[in-house]
Structure formats: structure tokens, C-alpha cells
Amino acid sequence: MRETFLPYGRQWLDEDDIQAVVEVLKSDYLTTGPKILEFEKAFAKYVGAKYAVAIANGTAALHAACFAAGIKQGDEVITTPITFAASANSVLYCGGQPVFADIDPDTYNIDPDEIRKSITSKTKAIIPVHFAGQPCEMEEIGKIAKEYNLIVIEDAAHAVGADYKGKLIGGISDMTTFSFHPVKHITTGEGGMITTSDEEVYKKLLLFRSHGITRDRELLIEEYQGPWYYEQLELGYNYRMSDIQAALGLSQLNKADKFIKRRREIAGMYTLVFGEEVNLITPLQQEGCNSSWHLYVIRLNFKNLKCSQRDFFEYLIQENIGVNIHYIPVYKHPFYRKNGYRDVICPNSEQFYSACISLPIFPKMTNEDIKDVILSVKKVLKKNEK
Numbered sequence: 281m282r283e284t285f286l287p288y289g290r291q292w293l294d295e296d297d298i299q300a301v302v303e304v305l306k307s308d309y310l311t312t313g314p315k316i317l318e319f320e321k322a323f324a325k326y327v328g329a330k331y332a333v334a335i336a337n338g339t340a341a342l343h344a345a346c347f348a349a350g351i352k353q354g355d356e357v358i359t360t361p362i363t364f365a366a367s368a369n370s371v372l373y374c375g376g377q378p379v380f381a382d383i384d385p386d387t388y389n390i391d392p393d394e395i396r397k398s399i400t401s402k403t404k405a406i407i408p409v410h411f412a413g414q415p416c417e418m419e420e421i422g423k424i425a426k427e428y429n430l431i432v433i434e435d436a437a438h439a440v441g442a443d444y445k446g447k448l449i450g451g452i453s454d455m456t457t458f459s460f461h462p463v464k465h466i467t468t469g470e471g472g473m474i475t476t477s478d479e480e481v482y483k484k485l486l487l488f489r490s491h492g493i494t495r496d497r498e499l500l501i502e503e504y505q506g507p508w509y510y511e512q513l514e515l516g517y518n519y520r521m522s523d524i525q526a527a528l529g530l531s532q533l534n535k536a537d538k539f540i541k542r543r544r545e546i547a548g549m550y551t552l553v554f555g556e557e558v559n560l561i562t563p564l565q566q567e568g569c570n571s572s573w574h575l576y577v578i579r580l581n582f583k584n585l586k587c588s589q590r591d592f593f594e595y596l597i598q599e600n601i602g603v604n605i606h607y608i609p610v611y612k613h614p615f616y617r618k619n620g621y622r623d624v625i626c627p628n629s630e631q632f633y634s635a636c637i638s639l640p641i642f643p644k645m646t647n648e649d650i651k652d653v654i655l656s657v658k659k660v661l662k663k664n665e666k
């Protein structure tokens with residue numbers, strides 16, 4: 281058994297990342313300075329979108345996207361239950377109603393057929409989440425959106441660098457949101473980004489990020505009164521990212537490809553070894569897609585095991601392997617249950633939740649770490665097979 285605890289995810293920072301931050305600390309602008317636009321331009325270029333808006337975190341990115349999509353009271357937005365709560369919470373922030381469409385049992389992503397079944401006259405948008413880094417079926421989702429005139433906001437918190445049929449995630453739909461939390465692909469401590477290729481949407485996002493205030497003379501409602509003049513046009517927030525964070529983001533973005541390559545290597549090793557286990561199901565890869573492997577989620581066939589999911593989880597923690605569960609279906613949380621979701625059941629999501637375990641995966645893992653995970657999982661499996 282390994283001596284130190286191996287977390288399920290963590291950042292990779294080098295000396296040049298630290299230097300990039302130090303430079304900003306010595307400069308004139310700690311926030312609202314030049315690093316923000318530089319990071320935005322580099323990120324937009326990386327994913328293949330026209331515009332990018334840096335923002336305080338991934339949750340703020342989703343909130344801003346829902347605002348720019350015009351979500352308001354009475355609107356319904358379809359999303360997946362197998363996600364972090366923020367994907368759905370962002371709809372509630374705008375007064376809208378999240379509607380949960382079940383997942384595909386093989387890809388763990390939102391099932392386009394379930395999206396269709398969930399559409400009503402109130403549906404305004406769809407928030408697909410690229411679970412674990414595997415792209416959702418964007419062609420089909422795009423078709424549905426077109427047919428019903430819906431806005432698509434991709435939650436790509438797991439999917440920096442993932443590609444869908446030759447296109448990187450971030451340049452496909454109306455808006456795509458990202459997170460730069462330390463467990464995600466690249467980090468700014470806290471941070472997020474929204475990408476879009478629609479100029480009008482871009483301007484709305486900029487407004488929302490900074491109190492709804494603008495100095496853009498083209499946007500002013502009243503007469504321009506002088507160089508000090510600005511107007512608040514919307515109820516926005518202070519969701520700005522600092523230049524300190526943006527500098528770190530720029531430096532990290534240079535390494536994104538290296539990080540993702542390593543994640544793919546680790547996933548490949550896991551799949552090779554675990555593919556031979558009869559009571560363990562490795563994550564399926566969609567044809568034509570390349571996951572960026574934010575998570576490596578296995579499912580276990582507990583019918584053939586002597587232990588429960590909780591036992592399995594705890595045995596691995598005892599082995600110092602930092603497993604995790606992604607995710608508790610969002611509608612099961614007490615907040616959602618007491619706010620009208622008590623009777624919601626998505627069978628595939630529940631089934632998935634009762635069998636899944638996320639194994640450690642992050643680019644800084646050594647081959648020794650990978651071996652430790654493999655040996656521990658095999659050991660626990662072997663001990664518990666009927």
C-alpha cells in the first residue's frame with residue numbers, strides 16, 4: 281500500500297507559472313489590466329471561437345451564459361442530473377427552471393432522445409455537460425436546438441481540449457463555459473471562461489461580468505456627458521477575473537496540450553488493464569470523439585461482488601487512493617427535493633450513481649502512482665469477488 285494519499289485530481293504548476301504571476305504582482309494592474317484580454321484572445325484561439333470572456337469561476341461562467349441567453353422566470357432549461365450542481369443552479373439564479381433529462385447508460389452524457397421528451401413550450405435552452413471530458417452528441421443536440429429554436433450552452437468544465445468530430449469543444453454552440461478550478465485541466469486558482477462567436481452575446485457577457493455597467497458609447501441610452509461617464513444598463517455582478525489569475529491562465533494554457541496528452545496516456549493505461557476485469561466496466565469512448573479525461577470513472581458490477589459501493593470506496597481510501605463519486609444526481613439534493621423535484625427519477629442516472637467510482641487522474645501522476653491505483657483496485661476486486 282502506498283504511504284501518501286493520492287488525490288483524484290490536482291494542479292500542475294511550474295516555475296514559469298509562478299514567474300508569470302510575480303510579473304503581474306510587480307506591474308501596475310492587478311485587475312482590469314492587459315492580461316485579461318491577452319488570456320481571452322489566446323483561449324478563444326485555442327478552442328476556435330471568435331470571443332472569450334474571462335470570469336471569476338466556472339459557476340459565474342454558467343450564470344453569465346444563462347443571463348446572455350435571456351433565461352428568466354417561466355423559462356425551462358434542460359440539463360443532465362449527472363453533473364456538478366452549478367450546471368442547474370445557474371438556471372435558478374436567473375429565475376428559470378432546470379429540467380433534468382436522463383443520461384445515456386453507456387456514455388453517461390445527456391441522452392438526446394431524453395432531451396426531446398423533456399421539451400415543452402417553455403423550453404428556452406439546453407445545457408449539455410461533457411461528462412468526464414467526453415463530448416456529448418453535439419450534432420444531434422444542435423439539430424434539436426434548431427428544430428425548437430433553443431439556445432445551447434455547453435458546460436465544458438471537464439472538456440478543455442476535448443474534440444468532437446475534429447472540432448475542439450468551445451467553438452461549436454452558442455456559448456461554452458469552462459472552469460479553471462485546480463482539479464480541472466488548467467488552473468487560475470478560481471476562474472472560468474465563456475466562449476462564443478456571436479458579437480451580441482459577447483457584449484452581454486461583458487456587461488454582466490462587471491455590474492451591467494458600460495463605457496461603450498455605442499451602448500449608451502442617455503446622452504454622453506463627458507469622459508467620466510458610464511451607465512448601468514443591466515443588473516450585473518462583479519464577476520471579474522484578476523490579472524494575476526489571467527497571467528497564470530495564459531501560462532497554463534501553453535501547457536494544456538501536454539497536460540491533456542498525459543491524461544489520455546493515463547486513461548489508456550487504466551483501460552488496458554481494467555478492460556480485462558469482468559466486474560469492472562471501463563468508460564466507453566464515442567466514435568469520432570477524443571475525451572480530454574477530466575475524470576476516469578469506472579462502474580462496478582456489485583451484483584457479483586461481496587461488498588457495497590461504499591465498502592469499495594472506503595477500501596480504496598484505506599489504500600491511500602483518493603477515489604471520488606461523480607456525481608450524486610442533482611435533483612436528489614435536499615434543496616432540489618424541497619423545491620419541486622421530490623418525484624423526479626432518472627433511472628439511468630440513479631443506476632450509474634449506484635455503481636460509479638472516479639479513480640485518480642491528473643497529469644502530474646507518476647507511473648508509480650498509476651501502478652498503485654491499478655494494484656489497489658485489483659486487490660480490492662479480487663478480495664470481494666464472489
Ligand SMILES: *Cc1c(COP(=O)(O)O)cnc(C)c1O
Nearest residue numbers: 337338339364366437459460461
Ligand atoms: C467545476 C464545475 C463547475 C463549476 O466550476 P467552478 O469553477 O468550480 O465554479 C461547473 N460544472 C461542472 C460540470 C464542473 O465540473
